[in-house]
Amino acid sequence: xxxxxxxxxxxxxxxxxxxxxxxxxxxxxxxxxxxxxxxxxxxxxxxxxxxxxxxxxxxxxxxxxxxxxxxxxxxxxxxxxxxxxxxxxxxxxxxxxxxxxxxxxxxxxxxxxxxxxxxxxxxxxxxxxxxxxxxxxxxxxxxxxxxxxxxxxxxxxxxxxxxxxxxxxxxxxxxxxxxxxxxxxxxxxxxxxxxxxxxxxxxxxxxxxxxxxxxxxxxxxxxxxxxxxxxxxxxxxxxxxxxxxxxxx
Amino acid sequence: xxxxxxxxxxxxxxxxxxxxxxxxxxxxxxxxxxxxxxxxxxxxxxxxxxxxxxxxxxxxxxxxxxxxxxxxxxxxxxxxxxxxxxxxxxxxxxxxxxxxxxxxxxxxxxxxxxxxxxxxxxxxxxxxxxxxxxxxxxxxxxxxxxxxxxxxxxxxxxxxxxxxxxxxxxxxxxxxxxxxxxxxxxxxxxxxxxxxxxxxxxxxxxxxxxxxxxxxxxxxxxxxxxxxxxxxxxxxxxxxxxxxxxxxx
DNA sequence: CGCAGGGTTGATAGCCTTCAAGGTCTGTGG
DNA sequence: CCACAGACCTTGAAGGCTATCAACCCTGCG
Numbered sequence: 001x002x003x004x005x006x007x008x009x010x011x012x013x014x015x016x017x018x019x020x021x022x023x024x025x026x027x028x029x030x031x032x033x034x035x036x037x038x039x040x041x042x043x044x045x046x047x048x049x050x051x052x053x054x055x056x057x058x059x060x061x062x063x064x065x066x067x068x069x070x071x072x073x074x075x076x077x078x079x080x081x082x083x084x085x086x087x088x089x090x091x092x093x094x095x096x097x098x099x100x101x102x103x104x105x106x107x108x109x110x111x112x113x114x115x116x117x118x119x120x121x122x123x124x125x126x127x128x129x130x131x132x133x134x135x136x137x138x139x140x141x142x143x144x145x146x147x148x149x150x151x152x153x154x155x156x157x158x159x160x161x162x163x164x165x166x167x168x169x170x171x172x173x174x175x176x177x178x179x180x181x182x183x184x185x186x187x188x189x190x191x192x193x194x195x196x197x198x199x200x201x202x203x204x205x206x207x208x209x210x211x212x213x214x215x216x217x218x219x220x221x222x223x224x225x226x227x228x229x230x231x232x233x234x235x236x237x238x239x240x241x242x243x244x245x246x247x248x249x
Numbered sequence: 250x251x252x253x254x255x256x257x258x259x260x261x262x263x264x265x266x267x268x269x270x271x272x273x274x275x276x277x278x279x280x281x282x283x284x285x286x287x288x289x290x291x292x293x294x295x296x297x298x299x300x301x302x303x304x305x306x307x308x309x310x311x312x313x314x315x316x317x318x319x320x321x322x323x324x325x326x327x328x329x330x331x332x333x334x335x336x337x338x339x340x341x342x343x344x345x346x347x348x349x350x351x352x353x354x355x356x357x358x359x360x361x362x363x364x365x366x367x368x369x370x371x372x373x374x375x376x377x378x379x380x381x382x383x384x385x386x387x388x389x390x391x392x393x394x395x396x397x398x399x400x401x402x403x404x405x406x407x408x409x410x411x412x413x414x415x416x417x418x419x420x421x422x423x424x425x426x427x428x429x430x431x432x433x434x435x436x437x438x439x440x441x442x443x444x445x446x447x448x449x450x451x452x453x454x455x456x457x458x459x460x461x462x463x464x465x466x467x468x469x470x471x472x473x474x475x476x477x478x479x480x481x482x483x484x485x486x487x488x489x490x491x492x493x494x495x496x497x498x
Numbered sequence: 499c500g501c502a503g504g505g506t507t508g509a510t511a512g513c514c515t516t517c518a519a520g521g522t523c524t525g526t527g528g
Numbered sequence: 529c530c531a532c533a534g535a536c537c538t539t540g541a542a543g544g545c546t547a548t549c550a551a552c553c554c555t556g557c558g
Contacts, residue, residue, distance in 0.1 A: 081407050084494065089407045103396040110403060132392075133385035139392070140382070146395035147352040153402035154330060154340050154359060160409035161451030162336045165546070194505065202410030204547055209506055225555085230505085245332065414514070443537065453515060458538055474523075479537085 040137035044071075044128070048121035059100075059112040059120070066104030068122050072096050075118030076191040078200075079110045090200035092152070093192060095179055102128065103146050116191045160202045168201040169211045170244035173221065177234055187233045215240075289386035293320075293377070297370035308349075308361040308369070315353030317371050321345050324367030325440040327449075328359045339449035341401070342441060344428055351377065352395050365440045409451045417450040418460045419493035422470065426483055436482045464489075 051070070053059055059070065062081065077094040091110060094100055100112055104125065132139040159168055177188045190197070198205045212232075215221045220240055222233035234240060300319070302308055308319065308326065326343040340359060343349055349361055353374065381388040408417055426437045439446070447454045461481075464470045469489055471482035483489060 081403060083407070083411065087411045089410045091403050091406055103392075103399050105393060105396045105400070109400050129389070132388065136382035136385075136388065139385065139388035140378070143352075143381075143388070143391055143395060144354060146392060146399065147354045149399055150352055150395065150402060151354070151358050153399060153406065157340055157402065157406055157409060158330050158332070158338045160406060161338045161448075162332065199410075205505085206507085206548085207546060210546095213506070245334070442535095454537085455516085455539085456514060459514095462538070 040135065040141045044123060044131070045121065047123050047127050049123075051120045051122045053114040053118040053120065055114055055117050057114050059114060059118070060108050062109060062111045063107055066101060066106060066108045066125060069099065069101030069104065069125050069128060070112075070120040070122050072098050072100070073119040073121055076115040077118055078113050078115050078192065078196055080113055080199075081110055088199045089202070090196055092156070093176075093196075093200065096181065099145060101125070102142060103149065115196065165201075165203055165207050165211050166215075166243055167245070168203065169208065169215070170240045172197065172201055173232065173234065174237075174240055174244055187231055189231050289384065289390045292380070293372060294370065296372050296376050298372075300369045300371045302363040302367040302369065304363055304366050306363050308363060308367070309357050311358060311360045312356055315350060315355060315357045315374060318348065318350030318353065318374050318377060319361075319369040319371050321347050321349070322368040322370060325364040326367055327362050327364050327441065327445055329362055329448075330359055337448045338451070339445055341405070342425075342445075342449065345430070348394060350374070351391060352398065364445065414450075414452055414456050414460050415464075415492055416494070417452065418457065418464070419489045421446065421450055422481065422483065423486075423489055423493055436480055438480050 048071070050073070053075070059077065060066075060068070072094055074096050077098075077100060079091045079094065079100070081089045081091060093115070094112075101108065102125075128142075132142055159171055163171065173188065176190065180188050192200075194205045194208050197203075198208045201208070212221070212223065216223050218239075220234075220236045220243070222235050224231045224233070297320070299322070302324070309315075309317070311330065321343055323345050326347075326349065328340045328343065328349070330338045330340060342364070343361075350357065351374075377391075381391055408420055412420065422437065425439065429437050441449075443454045443457050446452075447457045450457070461470070461472065465472050467488075469483075469485045469492070471484050473480045473482065
């Protein structure tokens, strides 16, 4: 939204286009925005190297040295944390335009895995750090990105700590429709499976299924089987919105 | 003058003048640390203004314009998010040495409230931003702080999404003992009430009580009533550690 | 056609919440 | 000194929400 030049082409892989760093970005300049300003990170792509990742493959693993950071060109990535026990938490899903690894600190603290086939631009972290040292605007931009990450983490902590299953699913669907390219109107094509959604929302696969089914029966959403996976359609956005926040009995 | 002047007031681990935005800070210099390096933020206190806050008073409210940021000199602060519904999530507790508001973006996204009487150093955010623009080391330091905040947020999301009540309490006690000044050995004096703990861990007050009671009966912890509140003593750290991670069935 | 993987639905159990009552300590005033 | 109110904490009993276990469906594929 903020960088309109980006969203013009649906599949912005056209070499010249340099999309902004994050899909939703409250304030690209960090403060006192006055009209459309060039993204300080626009020079970054000059240092990029394209990388293709197959579905279900690991981009980087928790604990490994953080040498690179990435920008997603297309596809969907999940950020994962595991317990020895096997329990899993998907901390977030990343979509085209999102950045990953920019906030690493020596080693990665999360694993990054491809939910679908993914195309990335890869940058050397040392290069990015060097650029930031030389340009306060870039440094500021990186701080803004981290701050945005913190905000979304806090929002999700509220979801995990205090919301019911129905509220979590409703919130998730609304968030995804807002972030997905085709999210303008009804349909969302969720690239991730039920288990990924469950591990993202602190639920089980079965509960996710049950809630989705009941939402469909109530007419709040629709579910079809598209060619490349299950498609969810929002039939009653207002209803979903109501469920997402205030749905305690 | 120097950073040490800040920490003198509180018995805080020496050297770590600025333990992460929220918690501990793995690598103060950002990367390639070679021995003890002066904290880039050491010059900050020159711009500080001391502020006293009474117990249960609000330092700043969610949604209000973010004009200031703070460093805690002594006392305990809780960062809170509310739903219209009244449900509450305590996203984190901040202790002496911790920073708050440095990651704000126009407006505060969380409320900051004093759990106990609190003394703060207050900085104007515009000043901090200006300093960061002029000194890459400071800018880098701020990025490291945000990254540390993200890590602790991810850790807590795992806790909220996937851990049982016993595991949450055990994790919480261990984290607090590690962070509290007197945490070297057995006892921790928890400054916050049961309800705050519950809202931090995504539980109810009653569940917190029950789990603490059962831990006491098992001899894992001890509970005494000190002059300024309930005191928890860790009698079996290894046992707690075991409960914190693997306690399913 | 059989198989494998993901998704859906059902029955039961368990963890935690909810509702409720009792307990302990502190401070205040008679 | 004692009574009493109030805040906070603790414990008990019942119920609900979600997990667990299990079966079944559906699609794609060899």
